[in-house]
Every structure is written in C-alpha cells, then in structure tokens.
Amino acid sequence: MDGLDDNRETVASDSDISAVQFGNSTTMFVNFLDYVKNGWTRRRIIVTSSIVVILALLTFFLLKTSIAISPTYTNVNQIVNKPFVISLNESVRSVAVNGIKISPAVDGIWSFKSGNFFGHDQIIFTPKTYFRVSTKYSVTVPNAKRLLIGEAAISGITFTTEKAPSLANAGIDSVKSDSMVAADYAFTVELAAPNKQLRTLELRTNPDIPMQQTVENDTKFTWKPTKLLPQGSSVSVQVYDAKNDVVLATKTLKIAPEPKVTTPVKNTYFGEKDIATITFSEPMDPLSSKYITFSTPGQGTWQSDTVYAFTPDKVAAGQTYSYTLGAGLRSQSGGILAADQTATFSTTGPVSIVSSSPHGSLLSQTSEQVSFTFDQAVDHASVLSHFTISSGTVTGSSWQGNIFTATVANLGYQKTITATLSPGILNTGFGLPSTKSFSTSFTTEIRIVRLNIPYYAQQYAATCAAASLRMALAYRGIMTDDMAIVTQMGYSPTVENKTTNP
Known part of the structure; x- marks a missing residue:
C-alpha cells in the first residue's frame, strides 16, 4: 500500500496534465494583455517627457538669446597685470571688439570668446603692459549681435584696479631733508605691504650717482652707491614709481665731508721720545684706527676724537719713517677717506747749520761778529775746536741758544774772509755728529789814504x-x-x- 501511495505522488494522470496546460495558457494571455497595456503607458511617458525636454530646451534657448544682457566682472581690485574679463549671461553671435572703448586709455587687445551656447560668452581685454594702480576705468561696449535676430545692449561697465602699497615710515621716507648722511649711505624705502609688481621703483639723484638695487621680501628696496657719494655737497633724491608715473618721496641730503689732516706728524727732527700725533678736521670714528698704520712698531691711541697719537717702540737717529692713512678712514658723521694717503717723518740726523753770517763786501777789517746757527743742541767745545777763519784773530766767542758767535779782529783790508766749521761737531742729545763742513764768506773794506x-x-x-x-x-x-x-x-x-x- 505504501508503494502505491508513493506512485501517485510522483506520476500525474493525463487529466491532471491537461488541466495544468490550460491554466498556463490562460496566465500567458493575461500577461500578454498586461504587457500591451503597459507598453502604451511607457510610450505615453516617453512622448510626454520628450515634449517637456523640448519645451525646456526651447525655454533655455530663448532665455540664452533674447533676455537683457547683464555682464559680470571684477569691479574692484582688478589685478593690474591680469586681463580684464567680462562674462555675459546669454549667448550672442558676435561683439564688435574694435568698437570697445576704455577710459583712461590703455594699450591692449580686446577679444571675444564664445561659451559654445552652454558656457558663458566672454569679452576679454589683455593690456599690453599693465593697468595703473588705484585707477577707475570705464568701458563702453557696442551692442552685441543676438544669435537669432536683433541686437542686445550691454550696459556701461566700470572697474577699479587694486591699490599699490604705500611707503612705510622707514628709510628715506623717515629722513628729514637737509639731514647729513654718510658717504657710503645706502638709500632704502619700505612698502607697507608686498609689492607684487604693483610698483617699479627707481631712485633718481642729482647729481647722477650709479646705484645697485636689491629687494628683500618684496617690501624693502635698497640702492647702494657703487662709489662714494660726493662728500661735502648736497644730493637731491627722488623715489619714482616708473610703472605708475608717480613720485613717492623727494629729499635733499647733505653728504658728510671727507676727513682731512689739519696737523700731520712733524716731518723733521723727530726725537727718540717724541709721540707722532695726527690732528683731523672732523671727530673721528674710534674704530677707524685700524686704517692708520706706521712703518715702525709702536702703540696708537686716540687722545681725543680729533687727535690720534702713536708712540713708536724705538726710532733710530737719521732715519725716515712713513705712515699711511688708509682709504676707508671714517669720521663720526660718515665722511670717508677716499684714497690712501702716505707721509713721512725723519728723526734728528747729523748736526747741520741753519744759517750763518756775515755776508757781502766792504765789511770792517777791524772786527766782525761771525755767527753760525745750528739745527740742534751741540757741544760748545766741539764747535770751538772745529772753527777756523782764513784771516784775523779770534778774540772771543759766545752762545745764545743754538747760535755760536765768534769775534774776529784785524782781518785785513780788501780780503775775502772764510770762516769754516769742519765735520765732526758733536751733538748733545739724540742725533748724529756733523758729516760735512759749513762755511761763510765775506770781503773786507778797501783801505783809504788822505794826502x-x-x-x-x-x-x-x-x-x-x-x-x-x-x-x-x-x-x-x-x-x-x-x-x-x-x-x-x-x-x-x-x-x-x-x-x-x-
């Protein structure tokens, strides 16, 4: 029994199969009817949607081609070295760019760029150089040609360029006119904000002075003279913005005078204990002592702000020494020695004669005072031992400082008398004995007899x-x-x- 039941579950009768086939046919027919119904619905949706899209596109086209044109652009802080762009809110066929006017006039090129219907049409002005800073410009554009028919007016356009940074209160801008500056003064100006190529700064001077310009952080501009400024004179200075044709600052400055030596080291008879002193015309920078050099070792110091004193370690008699004031020697006011200056000084040398007497003719033969003036202190006995006279008798001698005087009598008539000091006269201090002879000559009177x-x-x-x-x-x-x-x-x-x- 159980086996028969299983059979009935797995094998369908013919009548059952016929019933199933009929049911499936009915379902397919119903589904077909639904499909046909739904298809007509989809077609209606597609057609409706297409109509909506077409109407939308037509509306968009009308809006893009027929409404009033409202341009958009940068109306403030227009970058001076960038093109000026006008965007249109609808598409047009063309704009007569040759008829566009800009005031103040700027060299440049106008162009028209189409947005290809879906983008924005643009009118572009590319300046040949740049706009002026802080300037209001007006633009007049002729009517644009619409895509279909007619023209569209483009309303008046105005814009203002960005502002250039002003000078900060520093450098030249902070210096008062007629102020004194150093001979190597570097002229500087500082901008209150980065320049960003908004200004082209130049330094103009009268007289014209060659300069080298450097820029730091796009704010600090420095002009350094390639040689010393004209010392002891005035210079007119002008900070000029070539890009915007404007003068930003004007000053007249006095250049410190070049320091000069008013009293040099005494150049002769320098003693072994003497101090070499140099007196300057201006108060000097103490650090400038490095520019003062001597050919002999020693120590230098400033006795005052105008007097430099050099003490040699040792000097020898009869020698010549040199000293140099180097270029760069600087005064406190900024005056600078432009070139090296070298001078010499000599120590006390051999004994010499400064002057002698008498001279001439028809001098008395009875008695004369014969004098020699020495350049330094000498040994009196050494002088007497080296003194000779060609005629007459020495009746006495005397001294007044470095002046030796011998009294000579009975010289004889009509004679040429020669008084001589031979070499070897000794000095009494720092120096050397005489190395040559010295003499003086004169002629005595003519003898006169009355008959x-x-x-x-x-x-x-x-x-x-x-x-x-x-x-x-x-x-x-x-x-x-x-x-x-x-x-x-x-x-x-x-x-x-x-x-x-x-």
Whole structure:
C-alpha cells in the first residue's frame, strides 16, 4: 500500500496534465494583455517627457538669446597685470571688439570668446603692459549681435584696479631733508605691504650717482652707491614709481665731508721720545684706527676724537719713517677717506747749520761778529775746536741758544774772509755728529789814504790840467806855475777853426 501511495505522488494522470496546460495558457494571455497595456503607458511617458525636454530646451534657448544682457566682472581690485574679463549671461553671435572703448586709455587687445551656447560668452581685454594702480576705468561696449535676430545692449561697465602699497615710515621716507648722511649711505624705502609688481621703483639723484638695487621680501628696496657719494655737497633724491608715473618721496641730503689732516706728524727732527700725533678736521670714528698704520712698531691711541697719537717702540737717529692713512678712514658723521694717503717723518740726523753770517763786501777789517746757527743742541767745545777763519784773530766767542758767535779782529783790508766749521761737531742729545763742513764768506773794506795836497786855482783859462799837476808837484816839494808846465808839455797855439768846431 505504501508503494502505491508513493506512485501517485510522483506520476500525474493525463487529466491532471491537461488541466495544468490550460491554466498556463490562460496566465500567458493575461500577461500578454498586461504587457500591451503597459507598453502604451511607457510610450505615453516617453512622448510626454520628450515634449517637456523640448519645451525646456526651447525655454533655455530663448532665455540664452533674447533676455537683457547683464555682464559680470571684477569691479574692484582688478589685478593690474591680469586681463580684464567680462562674462555675459546669454549667448550672442558676435561683439564688435574694435568698437570697445576704455577710459583712461590703455594699450591692449580686446577679444571675444564664445561659451559654445552652454558656457558663458566672454569679452576679454589683455593690456599690453599693465593697468595703473588705484585707477577707475570705464568701458563702453557696442551692442552685441543676438544669435537669432536683433541686437542686445550691454550696459556701461566700470572697474577699479587694486591699490599699490604705500611707503612705510622707514628709510628715506623717515629722513628729514637737509639731514647729513654718510658717504657710503645706502638709500632704502619700505612698502607697507608686498609689492607684487604693483610698483617699479627707481631712485633718481642729482647729481647722477650709479646705484645697485636689491629687494628683500618684496617690501624693502635698497640702492647702494657703487662709489662714494660726493662728500661735502648736497644730493637731491627722488623715489619714482616708473610703472605708475608717480613720485613717492623727494629729499635733499647733505653728504658728510671727507676727513682731512689739519696737523700731520712733524716731518723733521723727530726725537727718540717724541709721540707722532695726527690732528683731523672732523671727530673721528674710534674704530677707524685700524686704517692708520706706521712703518715702525709702536702703540696708537686716540687722545681725543680729533687727535690720534702713536708712540713708536724705538726710532733710530737719521732715519725716515712713513705712515699711511688708509682709504676707508671714517669720521663720526660718515665722511670717508677716499684714497690712501702716505707721509713721512725723519728723526734728528747729523748736526747741520741753519744759517750763518756775515755776508757781502766792504765789511770792517777791524772786527766782525761771525755767527753760525745750528739745527740742534751741540757741544760748545766741539764747535770751538772745529772753527777756523782764513784771516784775523779770534778774540772771543759766545752762545745764545743754538747760535755760536765768534769775534774776529784785524782781518785785513780788501780780503775775502772764510770762516769754516769742519765735520765732526758733536751733538748733545739724540742725533748724529756733523758729516760735512759749513762755511761763510765775506770781503773786507778797501783801505783809504788822505794826502795833504795844497789847492791851487788854475792861472789861465785853459790850464786846468796844468793846475792839477802843479798841486801834485807842490805835495812833493816842487814849486812851479801853470805856464811852465804847459811849456814843458809843448805849446803851439793855432787859430780856432770854427768850421769844424763851431
């Protein structure tokens, strides 16, 4: 029984199969009817949707091509070195870019860029260089051609460029006019904000001075002169913005004078204990002592702000030493020595003569004062032992400081007298003995003798010569007269010839 039951569960009868097939056919037919019904519904949806899209596109097209044009652009803080862009809220066929005007005028190129219907059309102005900073510009655009028909007006456009940074109160801007500055002064200005190429700063000077410019952090501008500024004179300075054609600052500055030596080291008779002092015209920078050098070892210091003192370790007699003031020596006000200056000084050398006397002719032969003036203190006995005179007798000598005077008598008439100091005269301090001779010369008077000759007047009109001879003969004890003398000379009177002797 159990086996039969299992059979009935697994094998269907013919009648059951027929019933099932009928039921499936009915279901398929119903499903077909639903499919047909649903298909018509989908078609209606597609058609409806298409109509909606077409209407939307048509509306969008109308909106993009027929409404009033409202341009958008950057109206404030327009970047000066970037193009100015005008975006249109609808698509147009064209814009006559050649008819666009901008005021103030700027060199550049106008162009039209289509947004291809779905994007924004753009009118672009690319400046050839850049706009001016902090400037209001006005743009006039001619009517645009619409895509379909007609034209569209584009309303007036104005925009303002970005502001350039102002000068901060530093550098040149903080210096008062007529202030004194150093000869190597570097001119600086600082901007209140980064420049960002908004300004092109130049430094103009009168007189013209070559400069090198450096920029730090896009805010600090420095101009350093390539040589010293004109010392002791005034310079006009102007900070000029070439990009915007504007002067930002103008100053007149005084340049510190170059320091000068008013009193150098004494150049002769420098003693072994002397201090070499140099006096300057200006108060000096104490650090400038490194520019003062001597050819001999020693120690230098500032006695005051204008006097430098150098103490040599040791100097030798009869030697020459040098010292140099190097370029860069600086005063407190900023004056700078432009070039090296070298000078020399000599220590006390061999004994020498400064002057002597007497000189000339017709000096008294009876007695004369012969003097020699020495350049340094000398040993008196050494001078006497080296003194000689070519004629006369030394009757005495005296000293007044470094002046030696010898009294000489009985020099003789009409003689050339030479007084001589031979080499080897000793000095009494730092120095050296004399190495050469010194002399002075003069000529004594002519001897004059008066004769006791009698005076006789001439006895005849033409016997003046005979009268003179009669006086000389009388001095010798010979007495005669004028006619006797004429007879002895020979006398032959003739008639006066007035043709040759009128």
